[in-house]
Amino acid sequence: LSKLVNAGLIAGLADCFRLDEDRVASVPGLGLSSAEILCSALEKKLASGLWDWEILASVGILNVGRTLSKEALKVWSLDELVACVTIPDTPAAPSETACREALVLALGAERGPMVLEGVRNHIDDIQDLIALGPFKSTKSVVAAISADTPKYKVVVTGDLNHWDRDAFKDYIETLGHKMVGSISGKTDFLITNTPNSGTVKNRKAQELGVRIITETEAIEILGLTVPNGREVVAPGSGTETSAGFRQVSLEDL
Numbered sequence: 001l002s003k004l005v006n007a008g009l010i011a012g013l014a015d016c017f018r019l020d021e022d023r024v025a026s027v028p029g030l031g032l033s034s035a036e037i038l039c040s041a042l043e044k045k046l047a048s049g050l051w052d053w054e055i056l057a058s059v060g061i062l063n064v065g066r067t068l069s070k071e072a073l074k075v076w077s078l079d080e081l082v083a084c085v086t087i088p089d090t091p092a093a094p095s096e097t098a099c100r101e102a103l104v105l106a107l108g109a110e111r112g113p114m115v116l117e118g119v120r121n122h123i124d125d126i127q128d129l130i131a132l133g134p135f136k137s138t139k140s141v142v143a144a145i146s147a148d149t150p151k152y153k154v155v156v157t158g159d160l161n162h163w164d165r166d167a168f169k170d171y172i173e174t175l176g177h178k179m180v181g182s183i184s185g186k187t188d189f190l191i192t193n194t195p196n197s198g199t200v201k202n203r204k205a206q207e208l209g210v211r212i213i214t215e216t217e218a219i220e221i222l223g224l225t226v227p228n229g230r231e232v233v234a235p236g237s238g239t240e241t242s243a244g245f246r247q248v249s250l251e252d253l
Contacts (some may be wrong), residue, residue, distance in 0.1 A: 013058060052073050072107070075098060075103055084099040100113060152222060153187050155197060156168065157190065188211070200226040
């Protein structure tokens with residue numbers, strides 16, 4: 001990263017997603033292979049759409065990381081927070097007093113104002129990232145979840161067809177489910193696309209009576225939305241397309 005900054009290719013966070021492969025390859029110490037890997041990963045990430053909490057957590061607000069960003073954005077959407085500090089007390093924005101009071105109620109007297117002031121102090125970087133394209137809204141997802149919707153604790157083993165592991169974890173935990181690394185008697189499901197294999201986790205699930213389900217079954221049971229352009233396919237069929245994610249009432253990764 002420092003090489004790209006020193007080369008003048010990155011001046012702000014949003015510039016990371018505007019990198020040109022040839023210019024990156026020309027930076028001493030990088031080369032074509034590194035440039036291809038980096039630009040491909042960034043392009044894929046941007047195509048899938050950023051979460052609002054990823055934007056808020058990335059701009060460098062002191063003591064505001066992933067967890068606090070997610071909690072704050074359950075209260076006010078990122079658009080609402082931006083409007084609050086840029087066009088406050090207008091019909092298009094909640095008042096700053098309302099923003100502050102709701103954040104204090106949800107996050108506490110110290111952390112609530114810290115988030116709001118952080119948005120104000122880092123507004124340029126936040127708006128630059130927002131301008132990259134549609135992003136997924138934590139508040140919209142939470143608002144669409146019924147209070148009596150079942151919440152499950154799951155373990156995943158093996159590759160998924162529609163998500164990478166981190167994206168899947170972020171998505172289902174936004175929906176109120178919990179993804180853990182090991183199987184116990186409290187685990188509701190083991191998700192695997194090879195349910196009949198003899199892996200350690202499969203055997204452990206069978207020993208403890210934990211239900212083993214495929215990714216296709218998990219999509220239905222957990223109430224997931226498949227990324228746009230990807231079909232739900234039978235495990236192992238290999239039939240899927242790669243595309244970005246649609247922005248719907250239940251945004252997903």
